[in-house]
Amino acid sequence: MRRRSGTLVIGGSLVAMVILAALVSFVWTPHDPGLVVPQDRLAGPSGKHWLGADKLGRDELSRLMVGARTTLLVGIVSVGVAALIGVPLGLVAAMTWRWLGEILMRVSDFVLAFPAVLLAIMLTAIYGSGVVIAMIAIGISTIPAFARVVRSGALQVMSTEYVVAARAAGRRPVGIGLRHVLPNVTSLIIVQASVSFAIAILAEAALSFLGLGAPPDVPSWGRMLQESQSLLQQAPRLAIVPGVAIALAVLGFNLLGDGLRDLLDPRLQQRRVEVQR
Amino acid sequence: MSLRRPRVLVSVVGFSLLAGCSAGSSSEESSSATAAPSSGGGGAQGPSNDPISIGLVAEPASLDFTKNDGAAIPQAELGNIYETLVKQDQDGKIVPGLATRWTVSPDRKTYTFDLPANATFSTGAKVTGADVAYSIDQVKTKWTIGLKAKMDPVSAVDATSPTQVKVTLSKPSNSWLFDMTTRVGAIFPKSGGDLANKPVGSGPYTFTRWNRGDSIVLTRNDKYWGQKPHFKTVTLKYFKDPTALNNALLSGTIDVVSTLQAPEALSQFPTSKYQVIEGTTNGEVVLSMNNSRAPFTDKRVRQAVRYAIDHKGLIDTCWAGKGQQIGSMVPPTDPWYEDLTKVTPYDQAKAKSLLQQAGKVGATVRLRLPNLPYATACGPVVKSMLEQVGLKVKIDTLEFPAAWLTTVFKNADYDMSIIAHVEPRDLPTVFGDPTYYTRYNNPQLEPLLAAADQGSETDQVTNMKKAARLLADDAAADFLFLLPNLMVADKGITGLPKNAITEGFDLAALGRS
Secondary structure, three states, X not given: OHHXXXXXXXXXXXXXXXXXXXXXXXXXXXXXXXXXXHHHOOOOOOOOOOOOEOOOOOEHHHHHHHHHHXXXXXHHHHHHHHHHHHHXXXXXXXXXXHHHHHHHHHHHHHHHOOOHHHHHHHHHHHHOOOHHHHHHHHHHHHHHHHHHHHHHHHHHHHOOHHHHHHHHOOOOHHHHHHHHHHHHHHHHHHHHHHHHHHHHHHHHHHHHHOOOOOOOOOOOHHHHHHHHHOOOOOOOHHHHHHHHHHHHHXXXXXXXXXXXXXXXXXXXXXXXXXXXX | OOOHHHHHHHHHHHHHHHOOOOOOOOOOOOOHHHOOOXXXXXXXHOOOOOEEEEEEXXXXXXXXXXXXXXXXXXXXXXXXXXXXXEEEOOOOOEEEOOOOEEEEOOOOOEEEEEOOOOOEOOOOOEOOHHHHHHHHHHHHHOOOOHHHHHHOOEEEEEEEEOOEEEEEEOOOOHHHHHHOOOHHHEOOOOOOOOOOOOOOOOOOEEEEEEEOOOEEEEEEOOOOOOOOOOOOEEEEEEOOOHHHHHHHHHOOXXXXXXXXXXXXXXXXXXXXXXXXXXXXXXXXXXXEEOOOOOOOOOHHHHHHHHHHOOHHHHHHHHOOOOOEOOOOOOOOOOOOOOOOOOOOOOOHHHHHHHHHHHOOOOOEEEEEEEOOHHHHHHHHHHHXXXXXXXXXXXEEEEOOOHHHHHHHHHOOOOOEEEEEEOOOOOHHHHHOOOOOOOOOOOOOHHHHHHHXXXXXXXXXXXXXXXXXXXXXXXXXXXXXXXEEEEEEEEOOEEOOOOOEOOOOOOOOOOEEO
């Protein structure tokens, strides 16, 4: 029990740090993150630039803070898109005709086979690059994960006595879905969301690294990595800073997901009760 | 006009290659007096059995530049396999090539070229006036690429003797003679042949084999009529990935990196083992402003932009301090170059007051960048500098070539953009045509360009100088910098073309000390 909540606390605080950095950046950053100061090019960490300056003489810390916004925005929107589409699909797959469920699952297999990056490259080729396209691409490729988790959870709930009773009482499927099934799979959705969030952060970083995500003037951790690539020998710090930020954020969301699962999973809870008994 | 249209296409093809590289180099070969200052004129060392391997970026799609666009084909062949009657030296001057001398008639419509008596093609056949007439005629009748229009001014070609040929133009044209230094001026044997697989020319090297996806191998033409090159075999090795290219030099697979893709990469080559050659190109990185769209219809706003940009700071940051400031659309290797960087020096106060006068403080402009390294690196710098004087800049990136070409280049749906124009002498193309994407329409420019093309060499220089100054005064665009030609090579290699201003990469002058 104590060990489990440790995961939760560490994950939660890492995530809170990212959120805090993003929120603070709205009201204060050490410098304007877009301000180019030629004299400060590649300046090392100092009182003026706590984390140094990049190759255009922009303050690294300010960019890191504003970059957290891009990261969170992409995470929230893409996970939102995925959940909004994936959850209803999972419910439909579990609660309606068996053949429809099978078809939906095969389609989701198909989508799963497409890596987010590939999808994003395709969408970028058609609609041009940008954060919005990146969010949609990541969102779409995360839909199957939600649909599958929700379906398997819902199938279990559907076989419980109270659902059988509700059906016998003549409740309409929509009512059963909303009143009985959805609340019982919420914990699964939350856990899946935090794990998907971590994946979305990585995907956004990868896309921006490839130049398919944020435009050049929008600070993003992936883009910061990309810009530091040619300077690896001269200023490795420029790659380490966003790299560590990405790693910590991903770790944070993964730990949070693990912690939440332990906390919310009814079967685990049951076991806990048994152990206590 | 007939000249300009196709060049639009050409320049597009040109800078699409620049995505990878600014291909091209000197075609200077035997006269070591004009060889790159950084080198000793390798050809003078005399022939040896040594091989050399050169790393390049873009592999040709075919070996036939009469039917295929792309800078990589002439880069490998021009000046090496094929020769042109006249060529451009490292300083941009037009000097004798295959022709030993040429004369122009007083009405500037007839050019007479004298050929050397001992010149032969690699097949052994003599190079005659008839071959030259055939080659020029082929451009007009058989070539399929847009560049063939460069031969349009020619109305007649007569091989007056085996060693003399007379070309008559329909109107005087200085640009025609310049174009003869490029691929359209290449001389082919009149017997024809399989250009795509077995190119045959009169140059110092002959084609040996092409390992597709990897390399092209050339061998010294021991029957060459001029000074024979030092290296017996030259391997042109192609790398798609710049890191692989740099690593190939570090590991000794190649001797020369023809063009360094990112100036930051220089730091990995220790100066004890390698030499860095920094020269110029024809690639003007232009911060274009859509002259037909508010706020850039107002000259004061355009000037404000030019005053607002700290060009030295910009080059120092986004291109690691490599590259030269140019104040107009002229690289220093053109005869009419003059320093126009002082026309609108960096002056934030002046920029602010100009914006104020125009009533455009706080105006939002959209900077649409192609996703090319120099553009995405310099875009944020331009944005930051313009925002410091009171413009608001929104950046978006467009995939290059397709999306950028359609949106910015074809439909001119942009306020500002950044692109390198790599065609030589492209001032008339970029600003002389009001339908070109810059949408620059200044009636004063056209007469200057016409006078430059049709007058004597002196007239050409005077008028082009005026045209370049007009663009700077009128702030038709801002010229961020001239792309540098950054070459890295083993220390002993000599004769490398410092300035990448010609279509061919000159191999004949190379040597090893």
